[in-house]
Amino acid sequence: MDQVSLSLGPGEVLAVIGENGAGKSTLMKILAGVQTADAGEIRIDGQRCHFESTREAMDHGIVLIHQELNLCDNLNIGQNIFLGREPRTAGIINRREINRRSTGFLEQVGLDVAPTTVVGSLTIGKQQMVEIAKALSVNARVLIMDEPTSSLSARESEALFRLIGQLRSQGVSIIYISHRLAEVKRLADRVVVLRDGKNAGELVGDQIQHDAMVQRMVGRDVSQFYTRQRHPTGDVVFKAEKIRTVEWPQHELSFEIRAGEIVGLAGLVGAGRTEMLQSLFGVTPLVAGQCWLEGEPVQLNSPSQAIDQGICLVPEDRKQHGLITDFSVANNIGLPNLKPNQRGPGFSNFSKQRQSSLEMCDLLDIKTPSIGQLVKFLSGGNQQKVVIGKWLAQDPKILLLDEPTRGIDIGAKEQIYKLMEQLASRSMAILFASSEMEEILGLADRVIVLHEGQITGVLDHQQLSEQAVMQLATGTATDHSMKA
Numbered sequence: 001m002d003q004v005s006l007s008l009g010p011g012e013v014l015a016v017i018g019e020n021g022a023g024k025s026t027l028m029k030i031l032a033g034v035q036t037a038d039a040g041e042i043r044i045d046g047q048r049c050h051f052e053s054t055r056e057a058m059d060h061g062i063v064l065i066h067q068e069l070n071l072c073d074n075l076n077i078g079q080n081i082f083l084g085r086e087p088r089t090a091g092i093i094n095r096r097e098i099n100r101r102s103t104g105f106l107e108q109v110g111l112d113v114a115p116t117t118v119v120g121s122l123t124i125g126k127q128q129m130v131e132i133a134k135a136l137s138v139n140a141r142v143l144i145m146d147e148p149t150s151s152l153s154a155r156e157s158e159a160l161f162r163l164i165g166q167l168r169s170q171g172v173s174i175i176y177i178s179h180r181l182a183e184v185k186r187l188a189d190r191v192v193v194l195r196d197g198k199n200a201g202e203l204v205g206d207q208i209q210h211d212a213m214v215q216r217m218v219g220r221d222v223s224q225f226y227t228r229q230r231h232p233t234g235d236v237v238f239k240a241e242k243i244r245t246v247e248w249p250q251h252e253l254s255f256e257i258r259a260g261e262i263v264g265l266a267g268l269v270g271a272g273r274t275e276m277l278q279s280l281f282g283v284t285p286l287v288a289g290q291c292w293l294e295g296e297p298v299q300l301n302s303p304s305q306a307i308d309q310g311i312c313l314v315p316e317d318r319k320q321h322g323l324i325t326d327f328s329v330a331n332n333i334g335l336p337n338l339k340p341n342q343r344g345p346g347f348s349n350f351s352k353q354r355q356s357s358l359e360m361c362d363l364l365d366i367k368t369p370s371i372g373q374l375v376k377f378l379s380g381g382n383q384q385k386v387v388i389g390k391w392l393a394q395d396p397k398i399l400l401l402d403e404p405t406r407g408i409d410i411g412a413k414e415q416i417y418k419l420m421e422q423l424a425s426r427s428m429a430i431l432f433a434s435s436e437m438e439e440i441l442g443l444a445d446r447v448i449v450l451h452e453g454q455i456t457g458v459l460d461h462q463q464l465s466e467q468a469v470m471q472l473a474t475g476t477a478t479d480h481s482m483k484a
Helices: 024-031 054-059 077-081 095-108 124-136 154-169 181-187 210-218 273-280 303-308 318-322 329-337 350-364 380-392 410-425 437-443 466-473
Strands: 013-017 042-044 047-049 062-065 142-146 173-177 190-195 198-204 236-244 253-258 262-266 288-293 296-298 311-314 398-402 429-433 446-451 454-460
Touching (some): 013 181, 024 062, 024 142, 054 062, 062 124, 124 142, 124 154, 154 173, 154 181, 173 181, 181 210, 190 210, 210 410, 236 429, 253 429, 253 454, 262 273, 262 410, 273 398, 273 429, 311 380, 350 380, 350 410, 380 398, 437 466, 446 466, 454 466
Parallel strands (some): 062 142, 142 173, 262 429, 262 446, 311 398, 398 429
Antiparallel strands (some): 042 047, 190 198, 236 288
16 A cells, blocks of 8 residues: 545545455455554544554444454354443353344344344354454444445345444444445445555545446456357256255256356255255255266265366355465465375375476465465465365366355456456366346356245346346246246
């Protein structure tokens, strides 16, 4: 970061946008006391402040809601909300008071769950709402939201937007970071754009338009981001017939994917997309049905079996399930290839691992000082590329992608879109789940739509429209020709 400046008024929603690596997260960490600045100053009500810890920032009413969840899975909701600030009676933690007060904050964020519910049992979306409730419990004057809707359903997002409106009317100031520019346009009073660690522009009121934001973020025209070249597909590579997942055992799923085909998997949060992809990768074995790969029946009872068959999964939560963040770029890319790359029993082939890592960094344009850099120090977009790279080094037959662009900037998205098109042109079969309608409409040759664990329709490219997808995703389609 280089001399970044911004101001914030009472009751104002200020959006801070920019590509991954632009300095957004670093700036927010400085404002919230997570780390200290090398130069410059922070002023609150005209008074100069210096924060050495998040506690000091919170004491001044500044609270950061992290994009990555910061909860204790083994504790219940109320215990998480008041962790370290537990109300006590005669020195003993008052659990009844924790539950009573937590219920009020949960109602504020629209989460209808008992405060005694263990956080680890909640979906990612609901855990995100707990994070917001936790922040509200501190009586914040400045609430920093870093990608708050990245894991939320449409209904949960609407509840959050209503809450933001309420907080604004109460004089609470909000710094809102999001790669979803439609949200920024809807919510922000003002937008500050960062690029390469510097201020790149500011937009106010009617100036806040999609094209204006994008041009300031990346410095180029991106009108083509959601379009791709279509090409003929090949023979059926993968076929699933009457498979049933653990989460939705009452519904049979049947579909097929052809060589060189990009198939989208659409549906609302909770429709069963992630569960289906995890079952195809053997994370949760199928309870019924049969799969074929290149005409031969295959067993997918574990990830190792899936990998051996040439099926790889890029998971939705890259930090939890896709990476070892304390490992280097080279070690992460090399992990799936330890056995095939070994010199002999128990001996790794480091030269081959290094070569493979360099090739993936070049192919995917992974921005890192070296392949020895720890993954935790990379931006979100580059972390995602590392996850993809470790599987591409396997030369898979089928690539499964679960929300491949979740939480990454528009420039990194463009690179992943181009990569998907490039892989499809080489006859790789791709099945990707996405909550972003523009991705589904712009990338997919066909779209499989799920609703409550069942396939409600399969749309080819000519049938694709936002209305057609949403009718099937909500179970309200009236055109029977689109149904599976």
